[in-house]
Amino acid sequence: MNRALRTTLATITALTLTGAASCTLLADDGDDSGETKIEATDGVDPADAIAGTTVTLVTHDSFNLPKKLIRQFQKDTGATLKIRPSGDAGKLTNALALSQSNPIGDVAFGVDNTFASRAVDEDVFATYAAELPGSAEKLRLDGDAGDKLAPIDQASVCVNVDTAWFEKNDQEPPTSLDDLTDPAYKDLTVIPGAATSSPGLAFLLATIAEYGDDWPDYWTDLVGNGAELTEGWTDAYYGGFTGGGDGDRPIVVSYDTSPAFTVDKKTGETTTAALLDTCFRQVEYAGVLENAKNPVGGQAVVDWLLSPEVQAALPDNMYVFPVDDSVALPKEWAKFAQQPTEPYEVSADDISEHRAEWLTEWTDIVSR
Structure with missing residues (x-):
């Protein structure tokens, strides 16, 4: 997945922050040459481990979050977030499977429950059992897949x-x-x-x-x-x-x-x-990519997508229900966004x- 009247993210605008934690949101140019794998070190805070690095998020074309949330993620982590749109969920899953040994990013969002089994069978995702809001546990996939893909919206x-x-x-x-x-x-x-x-x-x-x-x-x-x-x-x-x-x-x-x-x-x-x-x-998931160059950064993105701030932004920006039931929904949803x-x-x-x-x-x- 990406939703009803959702805005397609056709291009990613460069956003530059000023100050010591300055970083940029970039449209992906497809060139990841020269990147080295970033691993967390014992005793080092993950946020410190990715400061100054680039994290590439591969997603469907309908990914859309407020720029202020993206800037805040970058400010908090000191990392550059690169967004790489890759078509609808089917095309996204296919692209991830074909690039499994040399992935096109570090983390992916938008593989849904209709395609998740293929991605897991193709070893697309690494093990990272993200901490979920209690209400999201019922949406966790069974078996090993549940430790690789975190439900983000439905x-x-x-x-x-x-x-x-x-x-x-x-x-x-x-x-x-x-x-x-x-x-x-x-x-x-x-x-x-x-x-x-x-x-x-x-x-x-x-x-x-x-x-x-x-x-x-x-x-x-x-x-x-x-x-x-x-x-x-x-x-x-x-x-x-x-x-x-x-x-x-x-x-x-x-x-x-x-x-x-x-x-x-x-x-x-x-x-x-x-x-x-x-x-x-339909449930959409996020997961760290196997063989990612920046898996620690990928984990940070998964956690960010599960944060209350991002969960609260999902209805108005991607027109889906958050998996965190504690998040307040827009007032129109109570009347018009009825669930089966x-x-x-x-x-x-x-x-x-x-x-x-x-x-x-x-x-x-x-x-x-």
Whole structure:
């Protein structure tokens, strides 16, 4: 993952601090030559160990936090934080797997529960059992993966509808997955692709959880009913969805948080709704990369992402729920960002065992 109306971080602006703890946030240029591995030394505070070093955070394109938080991290550690956007969660995971022996950074954020098993199987992440807020323990992965990946945020992928569009067109919106194949909703749905997008894969898993072995038939009917597929969430929500941009389709696969960001200022009511019976929960993780040049710096970044300050910034900046339940949520969320009580689930073992098979079959169906 990266969210509903979240701002894509297309480029990273250089931020320079003045004073003794001066450091810079850099856009990554892909050149890590000449770096030497930084290890903590017994008796040396980790913050002192990384002062004056560079820490590279590899993340999805939707990573976005207030610059003041990034400056504070740099001031507190004396390190330079370099952000390296690497596509959606699927592309990110693939890039991390391909560069495992010579990683493209020190720490990664944005691998979610649909891709985590692949990353762990490929030995992408080093062991670092970060201290979690108590409320986040339920989101920790099972087995060794739980000591390698720390849950940072969570939200549920759900079908969203533009309620204003349906009201204007005097039509009842869909209420279920079955409805999306009804001719009444022909050519009205846009979905991020499962092979290139983490919410797209989450939606595929929701249909597998609902229809079991019959899921290919559902997708054949869905595509036959004119569902449009895009490469990623941004293209679907901003490009195709009437409620998010200039699109012409009032049904989209997005998040349970999305309606909190389509509130009409005049009426104080949201113009969209998430169908809470269609949801699959998505959790995003962070972890230190195996063979990282600056693993101590990577650990510091994981701890920072779990800090109350960053957790509190997640809803307004990345449109996800923090894993720390003690953090106050924006007031609009209580009314409009409702979470499903029984989201669809597919076990991590099943995802690991069948992901490639499912995606191959899904690609065949949507390519016909």
